[in-house]
Amino acid sequence: MSQQQKITLIGAGLVGSLCAVFLAKRGYQVEVFERRPDMRKDNISAGRSINLALANRGIYPLQQVGLMNQVNKMVTPMKGRMIHSLNGEQNLQPYGQRAEEVIYSVSRADLNKLCMDAAEEKGNVTIHFNHRCLDVDFEKNLLLIKNELTGEEYQHPFERVIGTDGSASAVRDAIHKVNSTSNRVEPLGHSYKELCIPALNGDFQMDPNALHVWPRGGYMLIALPNMDCSFTVTLFMPNEGDISFKEINTEEKLLKFFNSHFPDAVPLLPNITQDYFDNPTGNLATVRCTPWHYQDKALLIGDAAHAVVPFHGQGMNCGFEDVSEFDAQIEKWGSDWQNVFSETDRLRKPNGDAIADMAIENYITMRDSVRDEKFLLRSALAFELEKRYPEYFCPRYSLVMFHRLPYAEAQQRGEIQEQILCQLTESVSDISDIDFSKAESLITEKLSQVTLNP
Numbered sequence: 001m002s003q004q005q006k007i008t009l010i011g012a013g014l015v016g017s018l019c020a021v022f023l024a025k026r027g028y029q030v031e032v033f034e035r036r037p038d039m040r041k042d043n044i045s046a047g048r049s050i051n052l053a054l055a056n057r058g059i060y061p062l063q064q065v066g067l068m069n070q071v072n073k074m075v076t077p078m079k080g081r082m083i084h085s086l087n088g089e090q091n092l093q094p095y096g097q098r099a100e101e102v103i104y105s106v107s108r109a110d111l112n113k114l115c116m117d118a119a120e121e122k123g124n125v126t127i128h129f130n131h132r133c134l135d136v137d138f139e140k141n142l143l144l145i146k147n148e149l150t151g152e153e154y155q156h157p158f159e160r161v162i163g164t165d166g167s168a169s170a171v172r173d174a175i176h177k178v179n180s181t182s183n184r185v186e187p188l189g190h191s192y193k194e195l196c197i198p199a200l201n202g203d204f205q206m207d208p209n210a211l212h213v214w215p216r217g218g219y220m221l222i223a224l225p226n227m228d229c230s231f232t233v234t235l236f237m238p239n240e241g242d243i244s245f246k247e248i249n250t251e252e253k254l255l256k257f258f259n260s261h262f263p264d265a266v267p268l269l270p271n272i273t274q275d276y277f278d279n280p281t282g283n284l285a286t287v288r289c290t291p292w293h294y295q296d297k298a299l300l301i302g303d304a305a306h307a308v309v310p311f312h313g314q315g316m317n318c319g320f321e322d323v324s325e326f327d328a329q330i331e332k333w334g335s336d337w338q339n340v341f342s343e344t345d346r347l348r349k350p351n352g353d354a355i356a357d358m359a360i361e362n363y364i365t366m367r368d369s370v371r372d373e374k375f376l377l378r379s380a381l382a383f384e385l386e387k388r389y390p391e392y393f394c395p396r397y398s399l400v401m402f403h404r405l406p407y408a409e410a411q412q413r414g415e416i417q418e419q420i421l422c423q424l425t426e427s428v429s430d431i432s433d434i435d436f437s438k439a440e441s442l443i444t445e446k447l448s449q450v451t452l453n454p
Helices: 014-025 056-064 068-074 108-121 170-178 251-261 272-278 315-333 337-367 373-388 396-401 407-425 436-446
Strands: 006-010 029-033 051-054 075-078 080-084 090-094 103-107 125-128 131-137 142-147 153-157 160-163 182-197 211-215 220-225 231-238 281-290 298-300
Touching: 006 014, 014 029, 014 056, 014 108, 014 125, 014 315, 029 131, 051 108, 051 315, 056 068, 056 315, 068 075, 068 103, 068 108, 075 220, 103 108, 108 125, 131 170, 160 170, 170 182, 170 281, 170 298, 182 272, 182 337, 211 337, 220 337, 251 272, 281 337, 298 337, 315 337, 337 396, 337 407, 373 407, 373 436, 396 407, 407 436
Parallel strands: 006 029, 006 160, 029 125, 080 211, 160 298
Antiparallel strands: 051 103, 075 103, 080 090, 131 142, 142 153, 182 231, 182 281, 211 220, 220 231
């Protein structure tokens, strides 16, 4: 049956390309419209950030389609956050307490190219580059497509359309013209700018097996390692205010700001002025919408459905998990597309909302809380409780990054666990003073046993 069915994807970014691989494996004819040129031929930016965090939720779908062996050759493991204090001290805060509890830095472009190649290898996937989807007519099942090279606009028929066209999704806009409960883009009020710490004599200038963070309260700097021994550095700060992108608008102000707040980073950033003023300022926003589908005709996944801010490193991982769930619903419902789409929507929407919330919370954690003694005590206690009661207690960060428990459940458990941690550390300054008999009764009373990878 699937051989005769055609599925149209709008967007050949990470989620669209991986979705094409899954659909091709099932024998569907797949056509993809991508507004950008082919990044494998043209030296273009891969879009927003240069490298991304790949975690267990994103690894699992890549394993499902047999791509992880190739991906393993392009990743750098990060064991924790390396916190850079104002005085230049560095302190590693491990992400987990097991050797395998690491997250991986991966090049967005390299991973995207790999997924495109894997999709086209199947022989039943065609990617049309430089073709932008402007609108969808659901009555007539027609896409309005613009050829970005010639400027020509034309109509193109479709049977099913999957919107993998990112946070400014034309498919989302089209769905919400005909059926909308809510469709919101929530700006964070902060933006980001990418800088670069180059390799020195062919080697890294900092520990490559960590995600480096310079937390400074209302703003922060982070750095992720690359395969070429450089680091991609990202400055996050408010759009407006005393310390903001609006205010820091001259070389003098920029250098004064960095020398005051990130002095140990300055010698590592030889091109800071050029990077800061030449590179675009990236916006940060959360997309929330209901529904994610329209009848048996259209489905949204990835950023098109639920763009999140990047502070939990879960945008790509969540999008890949969407693809895996979509595939599971095809396995269950076959060509009953109404159920495939509505069930994917029903199962993924609460999780999209949960990771959106947790990503914003993690911004506050990264830029501020990591410097707080009480936060560090609660983190140490969380690891200890995980050791003592592994069937009940797993730190929320670990639930999100190292396991595949649905995000919504991780969020709910995380809230209960945070209450327990606050209660146990209320009048305590050292982990040796914790009342573990009280801890046991609180945990067994408030938490059910957990299945980490259902």
